[in-house]
Amino acid sequence: MxxxxxxxxxxxxxxxxxxxxxxxxxxxxxxxxxxxxxxxxxxxxxxxxxxxxxxxxxxxxxxxxxxxxxxxxxxxxxxxxxxxxxxxxxxxxxxxxxxxxYLAANNTEPGVMLAVGTGVVVLAVTHVGVAKVDGWGNLIGDAGSGYWVGREGLSAVMRAFDGRGATTVLTEQAEQTFGSLDELYMVLQSDPRRVSRIASFCRTTVDAARAGDGVATHIVRDAAAELAHSARSALVRAGWTQGQPTRVSAVGSLPTKSEFFRTHLEEALHEKGLGGAVQPPLHAxxxxxxxxxxxxxxxxxxxxxxxxxxx
Missing domain, CATH: 3.30.420.40 (ATPase, nucleotide binding domain)
Structure with missing residues (x-):
């Protein structure tokens, strides 16, 4: 044994x-x-x-x-x-x-960690406190997550399908992945794994943005802005003040494996006064x-x- x-x-x-x-x-x-x-x-x-x-x-x-x-x-x-x-x-x-x-990203050092996967949660730690932001699930939260990006990508596809939004290369990608667009909502609603399935369209959306699709690029920028806003909010709640050095790190495939997405995230962090650089996780x-x-x-x-x- x-x-x-x-x-x-x-x-x-x-x-x-x-x-x-x-x-x-x-x-x-x-x-x-x-x-x-x-x-x-x-x-x-x-x-x-x-x-x-x-x-x-x-x-x-x-x-x-x-x-x-x-x-x-x-x-x-x-x-x-x-x-x-x-x-x-x-x-x-x-x-x-x-x-x-957080422990994977920063050990026990003060800082802020963005865990960006299917969902998203942000945790900040200072010498005086800990604060968690978001992590509220796909129905009412997880702003900037893989699910959020995938859903926004599919929403843009349906808006274009209806004539309510700009054309996008995501339309063809969605049809290849999910089939007929006028059946898409039923396909997803009937799938018990619909959250992870919608999140899988995140990679498609980011790839389209990297290739220059304007609709997808707007979604990626919005996701990065949401994450940066959550990072600053968590730090402030944990006792951080503007100008204090802090380690900003991220875990999850979106910020760690996509240089394109990470660049947009760093730009958004800079706009929020967090320096901009996303440090690699301290653990593998x-x-x-x-x-x-x-x-x-x-x-x-x-x-x-x-x-x-x-x-």
Whole structure:
């Protein structure tokens, strides 16, 4: 039987990543479909832990979870550890993925982190406080996210289809991806994975903007402006004042893998008085920040954002 000393779960809306480190130092990994934020996210994470342990015939000592869609009321580490305790788990750390994302981006240094994936959440940390901005889901928030960009791209397509908006190369791309445009809304509404499917059109929209499409370029600029506004708002709420040096970092494929998008984001940050440069994450992968949830010092401002349960 395999013994895992630490299992980390990075739960996003587009996918879940799992990484276990065995007592022999071996790394075990797996992936799963994204979390569904319209149902209890920690129950989904518990199911993934159990499936991972079964697949590797493993016991496990510690589990760390950074997950999208985790609300204060749903942060129940005691219930979570109870569901997996029979695997030998004696300690768990549970946090919103903004906290694990921050640790991946900035360690415990003061600064602001933009986690831009299917959704978006911004977390700022100063010596005196912590503030989270957005992360309110696709229905009422996530401004500037992959979903937001994808939705705006598809909205522009339908406006052009109706004659209410400018023509755009996104129309042809949408037809190739989703089929007939007059059926598009029904195709998406009937898809239980519609959030991630709409978010997948983000890359198409950014690529069209990079190629010079005016409609797509406007969407990318608006997304960058929304993110920069959220970054400054979070910093101010956390106790930052204009002129104080701060580390601005980002995690997620949109700002880290698209130089075109990152350039627009840096321009928007500069306009908001944040210097402009987006620093690379200090850790290679977001899941590194999940593992770090178990190690944050009890006196650090971020520690209050992490729920710990011990069996």
């Amino acid at each position: 395999t013994h895992i000393t630490r299992l980390s779960l990075d739960g996003g809306q587009s996918g879940v990543r799992l990484r276990g480190i065995t007592d022999a130092g071996r790394e075990l990994t797996a992936s799963a479909p994204g979390v569904l934020t319209d149902r209890p996210v920690l129950d989904q994470m518990a199911d993934e832990v159990l499936s991972f342990a079964e697949a590797h015939d493993a016991t496990c000592a510690e589990v760390a979870v950074g997950v999208s869609g985790l609300t204060p009321a749903a942060t129940t580490p005691e219930r979570f550890i109870s569901a997996i305790q029979h695997l030998g788990v004696h300690r768990v750390a549970v946090a919103h993925d903004s906290v694990s994302g 992968e977001p899941i590194d920040g999940v593992a770090a949830l178990l190690d944050v010092d009890s006196q650090h401002p971020l520690r209050e954002q992490i729920a710990i349960a011990v069996a």
